[in-house]
């Protein structure tokens with residue numbers, strides 16, 4: 387889904403870095419999610435797969451040169467053989483309850499909300515990661531989920547302090563050894 391390009395201020399970090407972040411996130415686009423679980427209506431475990439939800443579930447929203455780009459997962463539907471109810475599979479691997487975006491994105495919002503205003507977090511996400519999350523959503527995540535319990539370690543990319551947990555999620559164990567990063571004492575140059 388493409389929409390008109392938002393007005394993007396001069397990027398703080400190199401656009402090459404943001405393209406890498408986008409490419410990593412695109413690996414989730416179209417991925418199938420929804421583990422088997424008991425029927426939420428009658429708790430029966432006698433269920434059968436029942437196709438995929440018509441609309442995918444948003445994982446992240448990218449801000450590209452061409453506009454917004456949704457990364458969405460395909461959600462497996464199940465039907466209960468006992469009561470006939472149709473329901474989504476278990477998405478807890480990727481999503482917190484009642485959060486529109488995926489766990490890493492929610493965690494990223496909370497990471498930056500510790501020492502930035504919600505407006506500043508919205509800007510940081512766009513300028514440093516090429517991600518769109520509006521400030522009201524960031525506030526909701528912050529208030530609902532409270533202080534992040536994950537690592538608060540930061541990594542320097544082009545002079546900006548970014549979330550090491552988020553980049554580790556994207557780039558995995560190779561982060562410290564990646565040709566793109568020169569890391570020493572938790573500082574890195576892109």
Ligand SMILES: [Zn+2]
Pocket residue numbers: 425426427428429430466467468469470471
């Ligand atoms: Zn049932």
